Amino acid sequence: MNKKLFRWSIQILILAGVLFAVSIFSLCVGSSGIPLKKIFWTIFEGRGSTEYSIIFDIRLPRIILGFAVGGSLSLAGVILQGLFRNPLVEPYTLGISGGAALGVCLNIVLGIYHTSILSLPVSGFAGAILVVLLVYFLTLKKGILKIQGLLLTGVMLSFISSSLIMFIMAVSQTEDLHGIIFWIMGSLEEPNMLLIKITVFLSVFGLFGTYLFCHDLNAFALGEEEASHLGVDTEKTKKALFILSSLLTGIAVSVAGVIGFVGLVIPHFVRMFIASDHRILIIASFLTGGAFLILCDTLARTVIAPIELPVGVITGIIGGMMFIYFLNKRK
Amino acid sequence: MLEVKNLVCGYNNKFVLKDINFELKNKEILGIIGPNGSGKTTLLRAISKIIKPQTGQIIFEGKSLKKTGLNELAKKMAVVTQFSESYFNMTAEEIVQLGRTPYHSKLQFLETKQDEEIVEQAMLLTETFNLRNRPILELSGGERQLVFIARAIVQQPKLLVLDEPTAHLDIAHQIRILDLTKKLNTNLGLTVMMVLHDLNLASEYCDRIMLLNNGNMHKIGIPSDVLTYQIIEEVYKTVVVVEKNPISKKPYIILVSNVGRIGNPV
Numbered sequence: 246m247n248k249k250l251f252r253w254s255i256q257i258l259i260l261a262g263v264l265f266a267v268s269i270f271s272l273c274v275g276s277s278g279i280p281l282k283k284i285f286w287t288i289f290e291g292r293g294s295t296e297y298s299i300i301f302d303i304r305l306p307r308i309i310l311g312f313a314v315g316g317s318l319s320l321a322g323v324i325l326q327g328l329f330r331n332p333l334v335e336p337y338t339l340g341i342s343g344g345a346a347l348g349v350c351l352n353i354v355l356g357i358y359h360t361s362i363l364s365l366p367v368s369g370f371a372g373a374i375l376v377v378l379l380v381y382f383l384t385l386k387k388g389i390l391k392i393q394g395l396l397l398t399g400v401m402l403s404f405i406s407s408s409l410i411m412f413i414m415a416v417s418q419t420e421d422l423h424g425i426i427f428w429i430m431g432s433l434e435e436p437n438m439l440l441i442k443i444t445v446f447l448s449v450f451g452l453f454g455t456y457l458f459c460h461d462l463n464a465f466a467l468g469e470e471e472a473s474h475l476g477v478d479t480e481k482t483k484k485a486l487f488i489l490s491s492l493l494t495g496i497a498v499s500v501a502g503v504i505g506f507v508g509l510v511i512p513h514f515v516r517m518f519i520a521s522d523h524r525i526l527i528i529a530s531f532l533t534g535g536a537f538l539i540l541c542d543t544l545a546r547t548v549i550a551p552i553e554l555p556v557g558v559i560t561g562i563i564g565g566m567m568f569i570y571f572l573n574k575r576k
Numbered sequence: 577m578l579e580v581k582n583l584v585c586g587y588n589n590k591f592v593l594k595d596i597n598f599e600l601k602n603k604e605i606l607g608i609i610g611p612n613g614s615g616k617t618t619l620l621r622a623i624s625k626i627i628k629p630q631t632g633q634i635i636f637e638g639k640s641l642k643k644t645g646l647n648e649l650a651k652k653m654a655v656v657t658q659f660s661e662s663y664f665n666m667t668a669e670e671i672v673q674l675g676r677t678p679y680h681s682k683l684q685f686l687e688t689k690q691d692e693e694i695v696e697q698a699m700l701l702t703e704t705f706n707l708r709n710r711p712i713l714e715l716s717g718g719e720r721q722l723v724f725i726a727r728a729i730v731q732q733p734k735l736l737v738l739d740e741p742t743a744h745l746d747i748a749h750q751i752r753i754l755d756l757t758k759k760l761n762t763n764l765g766l767t768v769m770m771v772l773h774d775l776n777l778a779s780e781y782c783d784r785i786m787l788l789n790n791g792n793m794h795k796i797g798i799p800s801d802v803l804t805y806q807i808i809e810e811v812y813k814t815v816v817v818v819e820k821n822p823i824s825k826k827p828y829i830i831l832v833s834n835v836g837r838i839g840n841p842v
Contacts, residue, residue: 247686332664457682464677466664470626470657475731476650476678521664524685 253525260532267536268308271543307433308539310441313448314501315538316531317493322508323530324490327462335508336494339399340376343406345498348372350410354417362437369499373491376402431502431557433542444500451493455527462523504557506564577602577767583632585622592618594791605761605768607782614788616771620739624655650678654728655737668723669708675730698729718749738770754781779803779826803827
């Protein structure tokens with residue numbers, strides 16, 4: 246067996262093991278602790294008990310959603326960092342999250358989601374893709390996309406969308422305001438099973454889609470011009486990957502709100518500890534991002550129970566501290 | 577190998593190259609020299625299809641460059657730019673492996689046995705094999721340049737394009753890089769086109785030299801025709817003395833300071 250493939254398989258197996266362990270841990274702890282032994286009995290006994298409905302109706306959907314959202318956000322981070330060759334880029338720096346948040350915000354204030362809950366991810370994706378298109382056409386000159394201009398425009402669009410969200414919050418009614426604030430802070434509590442299924446489907450779709458470009462992303466690490474010297478159609482690759490990353494960001498933001506740092510920290514750590522090669526980086530970041538968000542959400546539920554913290558607070562604090570610590574340690 | 581006819585090109589409607597005509601012969605080493613801003617790098621970018629010509633034609637291997645796909649081009653022409661660098665800390669071997677990218681199909685996930693052998697051979701040839709597991713950012717400038725040349729070799733090109741391969745290197749590495757280039761030319765039959773700033777190195781290693789000035793081709797020919805003091809003084813506006821290298825009998829340019837020359841007060 247190929248040595249590289251063997252090493253990568255082992256790494257994926259370890260990460261999958263970590264993901265499984267974190268999920269089991271998350272199933273056990275909470276406002277009513279369920280011991281590990283009891284979980285197996287409850288599953289065998291089937292429907293009926295209180296524990297069964299806690300596990301299957303409350304905790305498991307959250308774990309699945311955490312996996313999909315965490316995976317999507319880190320995958321979007323991997324794509325954007327690869328394209329911009331900058332380890333500090335993520336959906337937020339480009340304004341994609343901001344655009345998605347603005348789209349969802351408008352949806353809530355205008356009450357569109359009352360007609361169909363599916364309009365939430367659609368408006369999130371619409372906001373995200375709108376920002377991407379704006380950035381793209383504002384900086385598209387002479388057919389070549391200049392990376393610096395794109396980044397600056399993205400940061401500005403991010404500011405504009407957060408100002409617009411504040412404007413909407415200032416003029417909206419109190420009951421809407423509560424919903425918006427809670428959603429913006431980031432939460433994995435999602436009662437709608439259909440939304441969860443769609444999120445899972447799209448995140449896995451994004452994972453496979455990104456794998457079509459793994460060699461191209463590797464070549465991009467040397468620079469755009471170098472990538473085209475290696476035969477990569479850089480313009481086409483950029484377009485496809487921008488669409489993929491806004492799809493991933495749009496769906497993640499619309500179901501879980503603005504959860505920062507996952508897209509920044511996870512790819513960074515995977516690069517540091519596993520490899521920069523996108524063939525392993527993509528799947529490893531997806532798994533790690535999923536496990537990370539499930540863990541953060543479990544902490545958010547339990548740290549000052551019965552009060553539940555927004556998961557964005559936890560990811561921000563943990564992610565930021567770890568980032569600074571490792572960055573200093575490496576020097 | 578490569579034919580450039582009436583080439584005009586530039587950026588944002590500003591012409592950097594005006595009417596360039598030349599032919600690159602099979603298996604020759606062509607040096608491109610000229611003052612800063614004379615369009616040397618732009619010419620390389622036009623030839624490697626990074627920028628489109630405004631008018632004129634580039635014919636590579638009997639086929640118009642316009643009709644040659646980037647992937648097809650990458651299998652025939654390898655380019656090592658001045659700014660070849662990695663933004664993420666990859667190992668030397670990972671960098672060299674990237675040279676096989678044009679040969680991978682969309683669904684091919686891993687390097688084949690053949691890819692691995694080609695990579696190993698190129699690293700042995702460039703004497704970078706012992707550096708293969710070192711992070712690229714830890715290597716010296718000269719070692720890095722060798723790694724990028726190895727990456728170009730694994731593309732198995734017919735034409736090797738180098739943009740100032742000896743910039744910022746000490747004399748030992750300058751000679752090492754250019755000796756390697758010469759070796760690739762004689763042993764593997766690679767045609768080489770390279771931009772050089774050092775006129776003496778150009779004289780020493782190139783079969784022919786093209787002198788660019790202000791986007792025009794001032795002269796093209798064998799070193800002893802191009803590197804005369806009249807031509808160099810005219811183009812570079814600098815006083816030089818041209819002697820003969822005692823060993824290779826090629827022209828050797830000696831720079832003369834304006835300060836302290838007879839008749840010029842210090």
